[in-house]
Amino acid sequence: MHCHTTRSDGSDSPEYVIRLARQMGLSALAITDHDYYAADYDAEGLGRSLGMRVINGVECSTFDFSRGHKVHILCYNIKHPDAVEGLLARITRNRTEAALAMLKKVSKLYPITEEMVMEGVSESGFIGKQQIILALMKAGYTNEMYGELYHKLFNRRTGSCAMPVNQVDSLEAMSYLRESGGVIVMAHPSVYNSITTMGDLIRAGIHGIELYHPRNTAEHMAIIREAAAGSGLLLTGGTDFHGYFSEEVQRRPLGSFTATDEMLARFDELSDKLR
Numbered sequence: 001m002h003c004h005t006t007r008s009d010g011s012d013s014p015e016y017v018i019r020l021a022r023q024m025g026l027s028a029l030a031i032t033d034h035d036y037y038a039a040d041y042d043a044e045g046l047g048r049s050l051g052m053r054v055i056n057g058v059e060c061s062t063f064d065f066s067r068g069h070k071v072h073i074l075c076y077n078i079k080h081p082d083a084v085e086g087l088l089a090r091i092t093r094n095r096t097e098a099a100l101a102m103l104k105k106v107s108k109l110y111p112i113t114e115e116m117v118m119e120g121v122s123e124s125g126f127i128g129k130q131q132i133i134l135a136l137m138k139a140g141y142t143n144e145m146y147g148e149l150y151h152k153l154f155n156r157r158t159g160s161c162a163m164p165v166n167q168v169d170s171l172e173a174m175s176y177l178r179e180s181g182g183v184i185v186m187a188h189p190s191v192y193n194s195i196t197t198m199g200d201l202i203r204a205g206i207h208g209i210e211l212y213h214p215r216n217t218a219e220h221m222a223i224i225r226e227a228a229a230g231s232g233l234l235l236t237g238g239t240d241f242h243g244y245f246s247e248e249v250q251r252r253p254l255g256s257f258t259a260t261d262e263m264l265a266r267f268d269e270l271s272d273k274l275r
Contacts, residue, residue, distance in 0.1 A: 001030045001032075001055070001057075001074075001076075001185075001210070001236045001237060001238040001258070001259045001264075001267075002030065002032050002059070002074065002187065002210065002213070002236075002237075002238025002239065002240045002241070003017055003021075003029060003030060003031055003032060003238065003239070003240075003241040003254065004031075004032065004033055004034065004059075004240070004241060004242045004243075004245075005017050005031060005033055005122075006122040006124075007031075007033040007036045007038075007041075007122055007123070007124040007126060008033035008034035008035070008036055008059075008124065008126045008128075009034060009126065009128055009130045009242060009245055010033070010241065010242045010243050010245055011242065011243030011244045011245040012243040013122075014031055014038070014041070014043055014046060015046060015050070017029070017031070017241070017243075017254065018031075018043075018046060018047050018050050018052050018054055019050060019052075020254055021052055021254060021255070022050060022051055022052040024254060024255050026052075026254075026255050026258070027053065027261070027264075028052075028053040028054070028055060028264060029047070029052060029053070029054050029055070030054070030055040030056075030057045030076060030238070031043045031054060031055070031056065031057060032057035032058060032059045032074050032076075032238075033058065033059065033124070033126075034058075034059050034060075034061055034126070035058065035059070035060060035061055035088045035091045035092050035095070036058060036088065036092070036124045036126065037056065037057075037058040037078060037081060037084070037088065038054075038055075038056040038057055038058065039056040039078065039081065040081075040124075041123070042056075043056055044056050055076055055077065056076065056077060056078070057074060057075065057076040057077075058074070058075050058078070058084075058088065059072050059073070059074050059187060060072065060073045060074075060075065060084075060087070060088070060091065060168075060173050060177065061091055061095070061167075061168075062091075062167065062168050062169065062170040062172075062173045063167030063168065063169060063170060064169075064170050064194065064196075064197045064200070065167075065169055067196055067197060069192045069193055069194055069196075069197075070167075070191075070192040070194065071170040071186075071192070071194045071197050071201070072186075072187040072188065072191070072192075072194070073170070073173060073174070073177065073184060073185070073186060073187060073201070073206070074184070074185040074186070074187045074210065074236075075177050075180060075182040075183065075184050075185070076182055076183045076185070076267070076271065077182050077183055077271045077274075078180045078181060078182035079180065079181030079182065079274065079275060080179065080180050080181050081180070083176055083177075083179040083180040083181075084176050084177060084179075084180045086176075087168065087173060087176040087177075090168060091168050092125070092126070094165050094166040094167070094168070095126075095127075095128060095165050096125070096127055097165075097166070098163045098164065098165040098166075099127045099128050099129070099131075099132070100114070100127070101163045102129065102132065102153075102154070102161045102162065102163045103117055103127075103132055105160070105161035105163075106132055106136075106153060106161050109160075109161075110136060110139065110141055111139070112132075112135045112136060112139055116135045116138075116139075117131050117132055117134075117135045118131075119135070120134040120135060120138075129150070129153075129154045130145060130245050132153075133145055133149070133150055133153075136149060145244065145245055145246075146246075146247045170197060170200070170201065171200065171204055174201065174204040174205060174206070175204075178204075178205050181274050181275070182274070183207050183208065183234070183267060183270055183271050183274065184205065184206045184207050184208070185206065185207060185208040185209060185210055185234065185236050186198060186201050186206050186208070186209045186210060187210050187213075187240075188210055188213040188215055188216060188240065189209065189210070189216065189220055189223075189224060190213070190215050190216040190217045190220045191213075191215050195220050195223060195224075198223075198224070198227060199227075202227065202231050202233065206233070207233065207234050207270055208228075208233050208234030208235060208236055208267075208270075209224050209227065209228055209233055209234075209235060209236070210235075210236050210237060210238060211224050211225065211228075211235040211236065211237055212236075212237025212238070212257045212258065212259065213237065213238065213239075213240060213257055214239065214240060214252050214256065214257055215240075234263070234266055234267060234270060235259075235263055236259045236263055236267065237257050237258050237259040237260070237263065238257055238258065238259065239252050239253075239254055239255060239256045239257045239258070240257075241254045
């Protein structure tokens with residue numbers, strides 16, 4: 001229920017990820033690229049052509065300004081894409097501006113150009129730190145995505161080329177996501193310690209919380225279960241698959257963390273109700 005492709009910061013194409021899921025015997029897969037809705041290229045239809053059930057999704061990159069941390073929100077089976085079109089475009093534009101500013105700094109240190117970096121950018125136009133590092137890998141300056149060079153350049157506190165991204169407020173994003181008619185799920189509450197925002201998102205109308213995730217702690221999973229039981233929320237799970245564009249702490253084969261059949265059945269019931 002949580003996979004990334006070359007449409008954002010994953011290393012593999014949607015077709016490759018779908019074929020891999022089918023080969024592994026998974027019953028369903030959700031494509032949830034950052035701020036790029038999978039229905040834009042009909043991932044569901046691509047899945048059907050390859051004999052695999054695929055759920056269209058997106059992972060929105062937002063920020064809790066009151067607490068000072070990122071909050072990621074998943075949304076699936078959007079009924080009214082126009083409701084979130086502007087939101088996703090704004091988030092993408094802000095990230096692209098920051099990435100190009102970082103690239104300008106990197107280009108003063110290493111002989112890579114915007115054209116070289118754009119060779120690693122997919123049809124979605126997603127450009128981020130991963131695409132810059134990929135160009136540096138091709139040029140021979142590093143042999144790993146999240147190694148010493150990545151942290152030297154892009155560490156939030158000490159990176160010589162790090163640049164802030166103009167963020168979109170989490171609750172503002174929720175107002176658009178609710179209008180979209182999709183199933184809204186808070187992603188990985190342990191990441192960025194965004195669990196402190198969970199109560200706000202519940203009150204703002206999320207439908208579920210991601211329980212099974214490589215970085216959710218046992219303590220936070222107990223809190224998530226309790227919150228879901230008290231609010232009647234859906235629980236989901238996913239590997240947050242990025243292929244080889246994964247930090248060591250997240251590096252897991254596809255299907256390492258999944259939603260149960262019961263979770264998927266309840267997800268389908270909720271999605272039908274919202275239709």
